[in-house]
Amino acid sequence: NAGVTQTPKFRILKIGQSMTLQCTQDMNHNYMYWYRQDPGMGLKLIYYSVGAGITDKGEVPNGYNVSRSTTEDFPLRLELAAPSQTSVYFCASRPPRTSGFNEQFFGPGTRLTVL
C-alpha cells in the first residue's frame, strides 16, 4: 500500500492564481481530511469527508473548496490564492471507528507559498 499520497510536494503561486492540491489514499478509508499547518503552530482542519459525495467544513474553510467523487481521492481547490494561504497542507485518512483500527494516516504534505 502506498498509504496517503499528495501532489505536488512544493508549489509557488502568485496572488490571485488558482490550484488544486491532490490527495489519494489506497486503504479504502471512508474518512478523509485536509489540514493546514502554519509555522510553529498546530494543525487546523480545513475540510473533511465521511465518504464519497459527502464533505463538511472544518475550522478554517474560507478560500478553499473540496470534492469527494470517489473513496480514494479528496482534492483541495484554492481559488484566488492569497498570501495568508501560505502554509503546509496535510491530507489524512482513517478507517471507520468500528474497524478497530485507530490510526489516522497522514500524507507527506504540500508546501505552498503565495507571493
Next chain:
Amino acid sequence: SQELEQSPQSLIVQEGKNLTINCTSSKTLYGLYWYKQKYGEGLIFLMMLQKGGEEKSHEKITAKLDEKKQQSSLHITASQPSHAGIYLCGADYYNQGGKLIFGQGTELSVKP
C-alpha cells in the same frame, strides 16, 4: 481550537529529565490521538486512547486519558535528543461525524 488546549506551548529540558505535556478538551472525547512531528517533516503516530483511565506506552513515552475522558497527559521518561520535535494531540468527539481537530502543539527541545 478553543475546544482543545495543549500546554505548554514550548518546553526546553535537559537530556535525561522527565517531562509532561497536557491536552485538555472542553467536551468529552470519543478518542484522543498523540502524534510527533520532527521539524519540517510529516507526522508520526504515537498512540490513540479511547477508554477512561486508559494508559498506553510507546518506548519511553506514556500517555494517559483521564476517567472523565476530557484530559490526556503525555509523559516522557529520561528524555533524549531524539525526543525533540512538536507533539500534537488530536480529538475525536461523539456526534461530530468523524471530525478530528488538533491542539496548538508543544515544541520540545532537549539539551544534551
